[in-house]
Amino acid sequence: MSSAATPSTETSPQLLLKLAAITKRFGPLIANDAIDLDVHRGEIVALLGENGAGKTTLMNILFGHYVADEGAVMVAGADDNILATLEPGAPQAALDAGIGMVHQHFTLAENLTGLDNIVLGTEPIFRLRRDRTKARAKLDHLMSGSGLNVDLNQPVHKLTVGEKQRVEILKALYRDARLLVLDEPTAVLTPQEADSLFAILRKLAATGLAVIIIAHKLAEVLAVSHRIAILRGGKKVGEMTTDQADRRSIAELMVGRDVPISKRRERTPGAEVISLHNITIDRGDARRSLHNVSLLAREGEILGIAGVSGNGQAALAQLIAGLDRPDSGTVEIFGEPVTKFDAHQFAQNGIARIPEDRHHDGMIGSMTVAENIAIEDVRSRDYQKFGFLDFDAIRKRAEHAIADYDVRCPGPDAPARLLSGGNIQKLILARVLEKSPKLILANQPSRGLDVGAQSEVHRRLLEAREGGAAVILISEDLDELLTLSDQIAVIHAGHVSPVIAAGDIDRSELGLMMAGQKKNEHNADTRAAGGPA
Amino acid sequence: MIRFEPRTNPSAFLVYGVPVMAAAFAIILAAIPLSLAGAPILPAYGLMISGAFGSLFSISEMLTRATPLILTGLAAAIAFRAKLWNIGAEGQLYMGAMAAVAVGSGVIDAPSYIMIPVIMLAGAAAGAMMLIGPIIMKTRLGVDEVVTTLLLNFIVLLFVQMMLEGALKDPMSMGWPQSEPIIDSAILPPLLERMRVHLGLIIALISAFALAIFVKRTVWGFEIRAVGENAAAAKFSGISVTKTMVLVAMLSGGLAGLAGVSEVAGTRGYLATDLSPGYGYAGIVVAMLARLSPIGVIISALFVASVFVGADSMSRAIGVSNYLADLIVAMSLLCVLIGGFLTRFKIHFGRQKSAG
Structure with a gap:
């Protein structure tokens, strides 16, 4: 076991949750194979694994959504620290035992305020007047203790993604969660937001909260957790304290084999393939609008477009895919201005288009x-x-x-x-890359894919670049952008920053630009602050 | 708690067996209204079977009834394949019939091998024309075609009434609102002597096979399937959803128009406002029973026609209302819809919830 891996040294670690030999079968598939996992008070455990490794199944068993075929879930009582077996298949029992979950896709009512969302379901339905002073006081206490600051009087739709996530966490804590499970919590955050989330989680853990983070990005797991458990093919294949872990060995444990690391070879870019000149698309909605955007992609070059989702990437992708036309400005492909924006024409003219939502648009x-x-x-x-x-x-x-x-x-x-998600993506790659395209539009090409499929996508894109194709890579994954791109531009609220050579940029700089700061402004800022925010 | 879990790959037995079982189940369910009406149940079933299949005459009647149902069934099937909800086959049928009468009642005369194709083309074109308005409103303005096509049915029927009282009225009809008869050279000839079943049946069967090949093997069929199954992906891949919708609308309206031609030039000989007892609407049932398969439409049209003809004949023999036929057809549709749901989803009872 891993009792050595506890965060706080002064008090002896108290076991909060014990998953004992959990086995779950779906027909012939063994989704969880005798998995043991202990979580102590005040500990942050990262549960790592590729898609289909059994992370979600395990959490569903913890929450009583599934009943394990074998094994038991045991939770320590709030007062007595005695492990008691949780009633299987009863979500209410899990909630009562103090297990809270923050889903990747938030479960908030957008038109209600943060406060409404938090108390929703905890108040009696029939009541004559709302008395929320108590709730308010409890939440203020929670917020001041943890740094989970958010304006709870705002309707949720006015909050940023990071703030919505805080509301979700508050919601769980308000219900006296002692164990918080976060499913891919950083998927939608900028690096800065992720850092502040991690700081909050550390603070909460210091007060005794146990946290399980489900993740597949290694870097952030290493940044925040105390202990890492790795699942593969339904089995727990490794468990280690974070200070003993290194990226490469974790990746190999997750995938079960050596992961080829894609390397970009230096290459001088060739002729101009596509250029956008002062493109404006106004659809009244920020995610579908672009403002005065100019871009240029050349042969043998990967142009990365970084940005938090919903900042106009969709509009840019639609334009380059031939599905939308600009309100003003021109698009030139091989120096010829495009007059007809037609997806069929674009595809026939050698533009390979990899859609963002491969299930919805790709097949x-x-x-x-x-x-x-x-x-x-x-x-x-x-x-x-x-x-x-x-x-x-x-x-x-x-x-x-x-x-x-x-x-x-x-x-x-x-x-x-x-087909599984990874195989659908391979199918799409086969569809568009087979024709030796001159321009590749790859919109979130590896999102949701496991490490193996991801490295395959990266290899194919680099191969196409070697072969002289121009690649426009729209991604929210900074690691992906930094490994693949020759040049990076940042998109924020429909504006695209000037292009920066990939060698000249670092992560935190990129993160600030994704949050809307201009490059020169934040240069000054970081210099003034003399370090990370 | 009841939980529905989608089946990823329903077996062939489920796909083909369920509609058949649903139809059989509906016929069995008909015992309830039969017994409520005080009819002897087993003899009533016997009379229904002999009414539809008992003699060459009854088979001919059944096939005559099936002919327009195949065509309107195909009209619905091809439209629904592309998720174009054309509920207006009834109106398109009347427009087709009216066009056939307009060119086929003496304005021009030519040998049969010219006249028959001419009235067919005219009818199909008129039926297809009825969908131009709805399709423009759908693709340009996002107006729901269910509403527009459904309401057009009433407009067309009133328009036909107006024409039968006016321009198209037969001066020899002694005041009845009916058109001049189709001239002999434009009549669809009977397939058997002294029987009503006519060339329209062959046209309907050819249409069904042609449509099956069209959908399965041609580029346009490919695009129709793609648009119907996932319009977003079809659009992304470069298929023009609008053009495909227009093509589907023309096919669907044209087939419904042909049903009108077949009725007016094959069965009735002239146009009146009681030409169709709701073949356009019944076509929707036929298509749904057939799971939108063109070949399946033939089989389900035969089933629906035999229920109608059999129940008609049974009701005359024992004095039960012939609305029983409508009841059986409606129940088959409900059974098939429920059966279709069961094919697509597994049902679990119990308190487990699906994964959040």
């Missing part, structure tokens, strides 16, 4: 893998004769693609909905 679940691979080209002569589809050609292409891109599927005729 048609009930059509076959082969049809999904050929979908952009069914009108071309290679795949049809006199309007009749050439199924042999479509199937042949699919067989090649399945082999070359290692798409795991029952076969070319299987419906695409059977």
